[in-house]
Amino acid sequence: MLVSAKEMLQKAKAGHYAVGQFNINNLEWTKAILLTAQENNSPVILGVSEGAGKYMTGFKTVVGMVKGMLEELNITVPVAIHLDHGSYEGCMKCIEAGFSSIMFDGSHYPIEENVAKTKELVAICAEKGMSLEAEVGSIGGEEDGVVGRGECADPNECKAIADLGVDMLAAGIGNIHGKYPANWEGLSFETLDAIQQLTGDMPLVLHGGTGIPEDMIKKAIDLGVAKINVNTECQLSFAAATREYIEAGKDLQGKGFDPRKLLAPGFEAIKATVKEKMELFGSVNKA
Ligand SMILES: [Zn+2]
Numbered sequence: 001m002l003v004s005a006k007e008m009l010q011k012a013k014a015g016h017y018a019v020g021q022f023n024i025n026n027l028e029w030t031k032a033i034l035l036t037a038q039e040n041n042s043p044v045i046l047g048v049s050e051g052a053g054k055y056m057t058g059f060k061t062v063v064g065m066v067k068g069m070l071e072e073l074n075i076t077v078p079v080a081i082h083l084d085h086g087s088y089e090g091c092m093k094c095i096e097a098g099f100s101s102i103m104f105d106g107s108h109y110p111i112e113e114n115v116a117k118t119k120e121l122v123a124i125c126a127e128k129g130m131s132l133e134a135e136v137g138s139i140g141g142e143e144d145g146v147v148g149r150g151e152c153a154d155p156n157e158c159k160a161i162a163d164l165g166v167d168m169l170a171a172g173i174g175n176i177h178g179k180y181p182a183n184w185e186g187l188s189f190e191t192l193d194a195i196q197q198l199t200g201d202m203p204l205v206l207h208g209g210t211g212i213p214e215d216m217i218k219k220a221i222d223l224g225v226a227k228i229n230v231n232t233e234c235q236l237s238f239a240a241a242t243r244e245y246i247e248a249g250k251d252l253q254g255k256g257f258d259p260r261k262l263l264a265p266g267f268e269a270i271k272a273t274v275k276e277k278m279e280l281f282g283s284v285n286k287a
Contacts, residue, residue: 012226020227022047063099134164139175192224202224
């Protein structure tokens, strides 16, 4: 069932669990995540970056594929199609294409411009019944070079953006995208606590969920995180399973070269990773 992320995240925040956002790249990814959500009776958010959207030939293709699967696979759990780290232009394209949720990443704009553009998107999303995620304080990553600690957002700026009427708020709390460096100092729970105290029942979003220790994930959920983004971890498990299949020479046995066989171990690996995360986040049986 295609829905916005608003209600599922409000329920998650009130119920002290988090909904996973799992980024999709192709048919296998999408099918694996949707089936796992249904099997575990869990709400789920399909994340689509602008790059992945382009790879899949465009946002309309993504919406068509997801809607088709929801029907053909009889997916009844709540599912949101969400633009991840959208530019202003990307947000407009996804609104047009029929996404149910978008993230506007205005963190690189001066706060005044971030506020102005966010306000405009709040109005459009309210009219279309879509949910909107905003970001305060940029969340670093590998592309920014090696960092020991991701940026921490200013809690007052978080409050200002939350008050604009967004449905979920991503704030930098020392988290980063991709694999964490060995000298990473961990999440700043002090920052998270300060943000949560100012923003009340606003669902908070934790980006860069790959490689954060389980105890930190649980503490972040206790402190108001209701959505956790997972991307790299599914890529790593897919790649490892595919490598194992090829290294075992299975593509050379019988019809092992058939893409439906070749991609099957990676597909199962994504399913296992997603299930593990849903259990950790506490979203199983919360659909
Ligand atoms: Zn992110």
